Structure formats: structure tokens, C-alpha cells
Amino acid sequence: xxxxxxxxxxxxxxxxxxxxxxxxxxxxxxxxxxxxxxxxxxxxxxxxxxxxxxxxxxxxxxxxxxxxxxxxxxxxxxxxxxxxxxxxxxxxxxxxxxxxxxxxxxxxxxxxxxxxxxxxxxxxxxxxxxxxxxxxxxxxxxxxxxxxxxxxxxxxxxxxxxxxxxxxxxxxxxxxxxxxxxxxxxxxxxxxxxxxxxxxxxxxxxxxxxxxxxxxxxxxxxxxxxxxx
Numbered sequence: 001x002x003x004x005x006x007x008x009x010x011x012x013x014x015x016x017x018x019x020x021x022x023x024x025x026x027x028x029x030x031x032x033x034x035x036x037x038x039x040x041x042x043x044x045x046x047x048x049x050x051x052x053x054x055x056x057x058x059x060x061x062x063x064x065x066x067x068x069x070x071x072x073x074x075x076x077x078x079x080x081x082x083x084x085x086x087x088x089x090x091x092x093x094x095x096x097x098x099x100x101x102x103x104x105x106x107x108x109x110x111x112x113x114x115x116x117x118x119x120x121x122x123x124x125x126x127x128x129x130x131x132x133x134x135x136x137x138x139x140x141x142x143x144x145x146x147x148x149x150x151x152x153x154x155x156x157x158x159x160x161x162x163x164x165x166x167x168x169x170x171x172x173x174x175x176x177x178x179x180x181x182x183x184x185x186x187x188x189x190x191x192x193x194x195x196x197x198x199x200x201x202x203x204x205x206x207x208x209x210x211x212x213x214x215x216x217x218x219x220x221x222x223x224x225x226x227x228x229x
Contacts, residue, residue, distance in 0.1 A: 088195045088202035088213065095222050096206060099215040100188035103128075105155050107165050113151045114188045115172045117144060122177030124184075126151045128170045136163050144174070149184075191222060 103111040113126050126139040136157045141149075149172070157163050174182035194205035203210040 097218045101186035118183035121174035124174045
């Protein structure tokens with residue numbers, strides 16, 4: 001997988017370099033040819049002005065510097081991409097806690113909603129919504145201590161009817177019972193079983209899902225073998 005990704009990145013770099021060359025008004029080889037042609041065909045009675053010649057040579061120098069800088073930048077980007085891929089591959093086999101506010105509901109069974117509570121809460125409310133933003137289920141808990149929290153959703157709406165399989169979002173809110181809000185965050189934990197580079201950047205594969213590295217909150221030694229939701 002990593003080899004294919006590197007090849008892909010290499011192709012992107014080649015395309016980038018080619019695009020840069022195509023966009024250049026004048027390459028250094030073409031510039032030299034034109035300059036020599038200009039000198040060879042100048043009017044002996046009205047030779048090329050020295051100031052103009054100096055200006056053209058300065059332009060040539062700038063073009064060469066820009067092309068060299070572009071080449072070095074491509075090499076740097078490839079090296080950085082390779083380093084990122086190697087580091088991401090090193091996370092396989094670890095347990096991860098990550099930002100997550102969606103669950104995949106199947107045709108039967110329940111799913112777990114997860115999060116973190118930043119203080120002891122009198123009331124915790126979980127709200128499950130469908131793809132259109134409509135609330136399908138509200139779950140409530142009381143006297144929940146600070147730390148990791150979870151709720152089990154049986155896949156039914158507030159009327160007790162089973163909802164269709166698919167992706168559902170959820171929100172979690174909490175208060176102290178006196179009108180004060182308690183900070184919460186929607187999260188999940190799972191086991192990193194692989195790394196995907198199909199989108200051109202590294203994503204962790206956790207329980208069949210692809211997790212962006214920016215969503216990762218913490219990593220730990222493996223204690224589980226699947227996601228909790």
C-alpha cells in the first residue's frame with residue numbers, strides 16, 4: 001500500500017514539475033538559444049545595447065534560480081510525504097482515541113455512543129440525528145462522573161420503531177443540575193488495524209473506518225481489537 005502511495009506521490013511531483021515548466025514563459029535552454037540568435041543576427045551598425053544585455057542576463061539568472069528552487073521543493077515534498085507515511089505505518093497495532101460524532105447502524109443490534117465529560121454531571125443528554133438533521137432518538141443519563149462516558153443506542157426512534165440502517169450523527173450535552181453546562185466531547189476508541197493512503201494522505205483504519213490523523217486525541221498500547229462504536 002505504501003509503495004503504491006509513494007509511486008502516486010512521485011507521479012504527482014512529476015506532474016507538478018511538468019506543470020511548472022509549462023507555465024514558465026521562458027526556460028533557460030530556450031533563453032540561451034534566443035540570446036545567441038539575437039547576438040548572431042544583430043545589426044552591426046546598431047549592436048545590442050549593453051544595458052539591455054545585462055538585463056537579459058539577469059532575467060536568465062532569475063529563471064534558473066526559480067527552476068532550481070522548484071526542483072528542490074519537489075524533492076522536499078516527496079521526502080516529507082515518505083516520512084509521514086512511515087510514521088503513520090508505525091501506529092498499526094496501537095489503540096487510539098479520536099474525535100467522532102457518527103455511528104454506523106446495521107439492520108439489527110445496538111451501537112455505542114462515546115464521549116468525554118470534563119466534570120461531574122447531574123444530567124447527560126445524547127441526541128441522535130439522521131442525515132437530514134432530524135432528531136430520531138434522545139437518551140438521558142443522571143449522576144455521571146467526570147471522564148469517559150458511553151451510551152447504548154438500540155437503533156430505535158423515540159416511538160420505539162427501528163430506524164433504517166445507515167450513518168447517524170450524535171451530540172452529547174451535560175449540566176450540573178443548577179443550570180451550569182459541563183464541557184463534553186463526542187469521541188470513540190478503537191484499534192488501529194492499518195493505514196490507508198488512497199486519498200493521497202495517511203488515514204488510520206479503525207474498525208473498518210478511516211480516521212484522519214488530525215482527529216486523533218491520544219494513542220496507547222493495544223488493549224482492544226475493535227472499535228467500541
